[in-house]
Amino acid sequence: MARNPLRPARFDDLGLRRVLGEGMLPLLVAAMAFLAALAMAGVVGARALAAHWQEGAGSALTVQVPQPGALVDGQSRLDRALGVLHATPGVAEVHALSEGELADLLRPWLGSGAERLSIPLPAVIAVRLAPDAAPPEQLAVRLAAATPGTLTESHDLWVRRLALLSGSLQGCAWLALAMVAGIATAVVAIATRAGLAARREAIEIVHGLGATDGYIAGCFARRATGLATMGGLLGAVAALPVLLALAWLAAPFAGARPWTPDGPGWLGLLGALPAPLWLALPALPLAAAAIGFLTAQGTVRRWLRRLP
Amino acid sequence: MVRLEGVGLQYRPSGAEVLSGLSFSVPEGGFRWLLGPSGAGKTSLLGLLHLTVRPTAGRLFVLDAEVTNVARRALPALRRRIGMVFQDFRLLPHLAAYDNVALPLRIAGRPEGQIRADVTEMLRWVGLQKNSGSLPAALSGGEQQRVAIARAVVGRPALLLADEPTGNLDDNQAERLMVLLKELNRLGTTVIVATHNDTLIARHPGPALRLDSGRLLTSG
Numbered sequence: 001m002a003r004n005p006l007r008p009a010r011f012d013d014l015g016l017r018r019v020l021g022e023g024m025l026p027l028l029v030a031a032m033a034f035l036a037a038l039a040m041a042g043v044v045g046a047r048a049l050a051a052h053w054q055e056g057a058g059s060a061l062t063v064q065v066p067q068p069g070a071l072v073d074g075q076s077r078l079d080r081a082l083g084v085l086h087a088t089p090g091v092a093e094v095h096a097l098s099e100g101e102l103a104d105l106l107r108p109w110l111g112s113g114a115e116r117l118s119i120p121l122p123a124v125i126a127v128r129l130a131p132d133a134a135p136p137e138q139l140a141v142r143l144a145a146a147t148p149g150t151l152t153e154s155h156d157l158w159v160r161r162l163a164l165l166s167g168s169l170q171g172c173a174w175l176a177l178a179m180v181a182g183i184a185t186a187v188v189a190i191a192t193r194a195g196l197a198a199r200r201e202a203i204e205i206v207h208g209l210g211a212t213d214g215y216i217a218g219c220f221a222r223r224a225t226g227l228a229t230m231g232g233l234l235g236a237v238a239a240l241p242v243l244l245a246l247a248w249l250a251a252p253f254a255g256a257r258p259w260t261p262d263g264p265g266w267l268g269l270l271g272a273l274p275a276p277l278w279l280a281l282p283a284l285p286l287a288a289a290a291i292g293f294l295t296a297q298g299t300v301r302r303w304l305r306r307l308p
Numbered sequence: 309m310v311r312l313e314g315v316g317l318q319y320r321p322s323g324a325e326v327l328s329g330l331s332f333s334v335p336e337g338g339f340r341w342l343l344g345p346s347g348a349g350k351t352s353l354l355g356l357l358h359l360t361v362r363p364t365a366g367r368l369f370v371l372d373a374e375v376t377n378v379a380r381r382a383l384p385a386l387r388r389r390i391g392m393v394f395q396d397f398r399l400l401p402h403l404a405a406y407d408n409v410a411l412p413l414r415i416a417g418r419p420e421g422q423i424r425a426d427v428t429e430m431l432r433w434v435g436l437q438k439n440s441g442s443l444p445a446a447l448s449g450g451e452q453q454r455v456a457i458a459r460a461v462v463g464r465p466a467l468l469l470a471d472e473p474t475g476n477l478d479d480n481q482a483e484r485l486m487v488l489l490k491e492l493n494r495l496g497t498t499v500i501v502a503t504h505n506d507t508l509i510a511r512h513p514g515p516a517l518r519l520d521s522g523r524l525l526t527s528g
């Protein structure tokens with residue numbers, strides 16, 4: 001039998017390559033890493049979509065001015081309201097809806113006769129606030145003072161609902177991530193225990209030769225870390241195309257331009273994946289390695305306490 | 309080197325005492341036969357001296373250190389100074405002869421370059437330099453025992469324990485093994501050999517510890 005006299009010290013002295021093989025453990029860890037990648041995509045996606053939607057809804061106001069043509073001090077109520085809005089710092093955009101635009105808004109409820117309504121309609125002004133704007137309540141007070149009866153609607157309710165939905169989705173994703181990490185830990189622990197049972201005699205021999213707990217646990221930890229890293233890498237690679245597809249599908253909802261084959265090319269598709277996921281994917285093998293190392297160390301050291 | 313003061317051993321708290329009231333000492337560089345019928349407690353006594361079992365009564369000193377209640381983490385360093393030879397060899401079946409012999413040195417963290425020189429010398433000493441790459445399964449019983457001896461002494465132990473080391477060997481191999489043990493003893497290693505082999509004892513007379521039913525009958 002060929003022997004390499006220069007082989008590294010502590011090179012598989014316990015014969016763990018045979019009992020902790022390259023079959024099930026890496027595959028199970030790969031499956032966990034794949035699921036973890038999806039869960040992380042859930043966290044990042046929910047956060048990004050919520051931020052995008054909240055940014056739109058949170059900064060928007062709708063102002064309704066009843067009797068817009070009525071004069072107050074020689075000025076129409078609509079013009080007075082517009083004057084207040086233009087004079088208010090932090091108001092980024094003011095747009096008074098035309099009669100046609102109002103009719104478009106009402107058409108889904110009133111049908112094609114929306115333009116021919118005889119009832120008086122209020123003027124509607126769409127307002128977009130800058131991020132540093134004062135709270136909408138202050139603006140509402142000023143508008144009501146200038147043009148009594150004016151209604152100001154902020155989209156607080158929707159913002160709160162979106163925040164709640166986003167928080168719930170992110171919570172579920174974090175929970176899924178924690179469960180995946182727990183299952184990966186259990187898988188490594190079970191494999192390590194199987195290895196301990198299979199190599200019990202060898203462990204007792206090296207223990208008798210003066211091996212410390214650290215030495216024996218290190219043998220197992222090196223093997224488990226290697227296999228878990230391999231699994232984490234496989235899972236991350238397998239998850240990449242799935243995440244790219246999800247990013248492509250989600251791009252329109254997040255306000256990004258969807259990727260098309262005649263657009264910026266396949267590299268452009270890579271750009272569709274949010275930056276946090278590009279950081280998280282390489283972290284998967286590292287996390288798997290950490291789980292493998294710590295779980296094997298803990299399992300073996302606990303088991304070794306039975307030896308004197 | 310080795311001292312026992314009223315040492316007793318129970319494997320289970322409610323079980324019978326396997327060893328009881330043992331008191332004797334073996335000086336540094338001494339040699340002792342450990343004799344007694346099967347079940348007398350020889351292997352248990354060697355387990356105590358090898359620090360793989362803790363006494364449940366009395367005080368035990370090994371390598372001049374009291375180990376009765378010593379912290380568990382302190383034991384590996386002491387074990388590395390003790391060589392142990394078993395009747396069933398206890399070689400690691402997946403490691404070649406070379407790697408089995410190198411194991412104690414690797415455990416001790418010795419550099420691979422030093423390990424090669426020492427292991428090669430040790431395999432030559434036991435006449436197995438040509439079998440260094442062989443797995444235990446490819447070696448005869450005598451060859452496996454010589455690998456086990458080489459593994460036990462490659463770290464230059466201060467104390468060498470042997471539990472029926474000739475049990476699986478023929479007379480020639482047993483005699484050769486005893487010559488190796490005697491030579492180690494002559495070089496200063498304290499040696500304790502448990503055996504049933506009367507022929508061997510007759511050929512190599514020496515002081516003996518006699519056990520029966522876990523009690524010491526004679527010492528010296």
